[in-house]
Amino acid sequence: xxxxxxxxxxxxxRTRAQHLRRLLTHVGLIGxxxxxxxxxxxxxxxxxxxxxxxxxxxxxxxxxxxxxxxxEGWTALQHPFHHYLLNSAIVVAGAIxxxxxGCSMAAYAFARLEFRGKRLFFAIxxxxxxxxxxxxxxxxxxxxxxxxxxxTFLPLIVPKxxxxxxxxxxxxxxxxxxxxxxxxxxxxxxxxxxxxxxxxLILPLSLPALATTAIFTFIWTWNDFFSQLIFLTSPDMYTVxxxxxxxxxxxxxxxxxxxxxxxxxxxGPVFGFFLAxxxxxxxxIATTGIK
Amino acid sequence: xxxxxxxxxxxxxxxxxxxxxxxxxxxxxxxxxKRNENxxxxxxxxxxxxGLAFITAGPLMASLxxxxxxxxxxxxxxxxxxxxxxRMLGDSRLHSALRVTFVYVFVSVPLQLALALALAxxxxxxxxxxxxxxxxxxxxxxxxxxxAIAILWRQVFGAEGxxxxxxxxxxxxGEGWVSHPDYALGTLIVLNVWTFGAPMVIFxxxxxxxxxxxxxxxxxxxxxxxxxxxxxxxxxxxxxIFFNLVxxxxxxxxxxxxxxxxxxxxxxxxxxxLFYTLYLYQRGxxxxxxxxxxxxxxxxxxxxxxxxxxxxxxxxxxxFYGD
Numbered sequence: 001x002x003x004x005x006x007x008x009x010x011x012x013x014r015t016r017a018q019h020l021r022r023l024l025t026h027v028g029l030i031g032x033x034x035x036x037x038x039x040x041x042x043x044x045x046x047x048x049x050x051x052x053x054x055x056x057x058x059x060x061x062x063x064x065x066x067x068x069x070x071x072e073g074w075t076a077l078q079h080p081f082h083h084y085l086l087n088s089a090i091v092v093a094g095a096i097x098x099x100x101x102g103c104s105m106a107a108y109a110f111a112r113l114e115f116r117g118k119r120l121f122f123a124i125x126x127x128x129x130x131x132x133x134x135x136x137x138x139x140x141x142x143x144x145x146x147x148x149x150x151x152t153f154l155p156l157i158v159p160k161x162x163x164x165x166x167x168x169x170x171x172x173x174x175x176x177x178x179x180x181x182x183x184x185x186x187x188x189x190x191x192x193x194x195x196x197x198x199x200x201l202i203l204p205l206s207l208p209a210l211a212t213t214a215i216f217t218f219i220w221t222w223n224d225f226f227s228q229l230i231f232l233t234s235p236d237m238y239t240v241x242x243x244x245x246x247x248x249x250x251x252x253x254x255x256x257x258x259x260x261x262x263x264x265x266x267x268g269p270v271f272g273f274f275l276a277x278x279x280x281x282x283x284x285i286a287t288t289g290i291k
Numbered sequence: 292x293x294x295x296x297x298x299x300x301x302x303x304x305x306x307x308x309x310x311x312x313x314x315x316x317x318x319x320x321x322x323x324x325k326r327n328e329n330x331x332x333x334x335x336x337x338x339x340x341x342g343l344a345f346i347t348a349g350p351l352m353a354s355l356x357x358x359x360x361x362x363x364x365x366x367x368x369x370x371x372x373x374x375x376x377x378r379m380l381g382d383s384r385l386h387s388a389l390r391v392t393f394v395y396v397f398v399s400v401p402l403q404l405a406l407a408l409a410l411a412x413x414x415x416x417x418x419x420x421x422x423x424x425x426x427x428x429x430x431x432x433x434x435x436x437x438x439a440i441a442i443l444w445r446q447v448f449g450a451e452g453x454x455x456x457x458x459x460x461x462x463x464x465g466e467g468w469v470s471h472p473d474y475a476l477g478t479l480i481v482l483n484v485w486t487f488g489a490p491m492v493i494f495x496x497x498x499x500x501x502x503x504x505x506x507x508x509x510x511x512x513x514x515x516x517x518x519x520x521x522x523x524x525x526x527x528x529x530x531x532i533f534f535n536l537v538x539x540x541x542x543x544x545x546x547x548x549x550x551x552x553x554x555x556x557x558x559x560x561x562x563x564x565l566f567y568t569l570y571l572y573q574r575g576x577x578x579x580x581x582x583x584x585x586x587x588x589x590x591x592x593x594x595x596x597x598x599x600x601x602x603x604x605x606x607x608x609x610x611f612y613g614d
Binding site: 022025026028029032033036039042043054055057058101102105106108109114118121125128130131132133134135136137138139140141142143159161162163164169193194198219222225226229241244245248256259260263266267270271281 | 328329331332333334335336337338339341342343345346347348349350351353354357362364410413414416418419420422424426427428429430431433434436437438439440442443444445446447451452453456457460485541544545547548551552555556568571572575576581584585588589591592595599
């Protein structure tokens with residue numbers, strides 16, 4: 001009896017200690033999370049502050065709440081900001097379609113078909129994932145200049161259609177390999193050709209991998225600066241990152257409010273896709289290889 | 292591409308092996324079928340072959356050729372032999388670009404990975420609300436490479452920026468961090484460390500794979516938390532650590548946007564943020580010195596390839612593949 005009581009008391013103590021530890025962990029994690037996010041939150045709040053206050057007030061609540069930065073930033077450049085948003089949207093849409101088409105086709109071949117040179121080509125494909133764009137940018141520029149594609153969206157879209165984002169091929173190969181082969185075999189016995197198996201069987205089943213590809217392509221293309229800076233030099237064709245860059249270069253101390261406002265606008269879609277696509281982002285990381 | 296590498300999850304080390312054609316189960320294909328599949332495969336791969344020829348491998352070879360010429364987009368170009376490479380030896384801006392980039396890579400990547408591992412270990416202890424924490428910590432990885440965040444950084448670490456406003460609260464007079472040659476690179480290192488979420492998610496997935504019974508057995512044998520960390524967690528996690536290390540190093544070598552925006556494209560103050568890729572951009576697309584830029588591109592490829600190869604070779608001595 002006595003021992004039982006002591007045991008209960010000590011286990012009660014232990015759970016109390018555990019509770020305390022858990023609480024402290026959460027406090028630490030939340031505090032750290034806030035520290036991480038603080039600059040983002042501060043930028044959001046600062047986009048509603050007059051510029052003069054941005055350089056004075058580290059707090060999150062604007063003393064004078066004003067919406068004026070947004071209309072001011074929207075019209076600060078040569079074109080209204082929706083012009084650049086639309087350009088970015090075109091590039092991103094093209095890149096997504098390109099990656100979905102080009103990479104899924106290549107992935108089907110690598111995952112399901114036997115052909116000469118498969119191992120070699122697959123190794124080359126993996127190697128291209130590691131290839132820095134800076135190494136190929138000069139010849140690409142020369143090629144696109146010859147074709148008259150500079151200041152069009154083609155240099156940003158056509159490569160995607162040609163399945164040059166090996167990462168997504170790899171992601172889809174891993175996914176398709178996980179699909180049961182019996183389905184293909186059954187379809188083949190029923191007389192389906194590869195095109196039908198690909199279009200009507202593999203693609204519908206690969207929807208999660210396609211969604212992951214679309215979301216990652218959206219975020220990376222939306223954020224991409226290097227290639228857009230190089231291939232788009234006329235203000236008519238500027239995308240959001242390039243437009244922001246000209247904005248920041250022309251900005252004096254007085255227009256940081258509008259600049260912040262447009263930065264918030266630029267980050268908005270990424271944040272939205274992040275919220276909507278979290279499940280696929282995490283899953284994408286899981287399907288690409290970690291056992 | 293750089294963002295792409297940043298978030299490419301595991302299994303690179305044995306990637307090529309995974310390419311081995313899987314032995315088909317079931318009946319062997321009919322004799323006539325084989326050629327059929329070859330044709331179909333090349334059909335499905337047609338876009339990829341075109342991409343290889345015109346976007347990746349082709350331009351890779353072309354840039355090797357251009358690196359031996361004085362190509363400049365206008366006028367004829369001439370074969371100049373090794374002249375571009377010789378110029379690189381005496382180019383002091385190139386040397387500072389190399390120094391800046393190496394410091395950035397070798398300071399920011401270890402810090403970033405250490406933070407990622409530490410947070411992953413805390414989150415792996417069955418914390419409630421894990422998905423929320425994971426998302427919050429992952430968010431900066433998605434945004435970190437964007438122009439908007441670089442703009443934010445320029446303000447936050449500016450003379451009258453957020454950091455100095457907070458320091459002023461404690462009575463400290465801060466520097467203009469981004470405009471001081473000694474600190475500007477540091478602000479970009481902080482930015483890279485801030486994006487620790489992507490490797491953290493990969494660590495977290497790796498930690499999940501370590502069987503709980505190892506820890507239980509070690510605990511029964513009286514191993515404390517430190518010993519469990521060094522003798523179970525670290526060895527079991529070495530493939531993931533290796534993977535993150537390779538990717539983050541490759542990725543860090545290619546940093547461009549942040550340095551470009553924070554320095555207004557100059558790499559200043561006094562070349563302290565002149566990243567390699569930024570200098571390459573200035574030579575190739577500012578001065579249209581494309582032959583030289585191509586030679587620089589190949590040096591970059593050699594450096595990245597060299598470090599990756601060393602990484603792979605060294606991995607034999609410290610990476611532990613359980614089975």
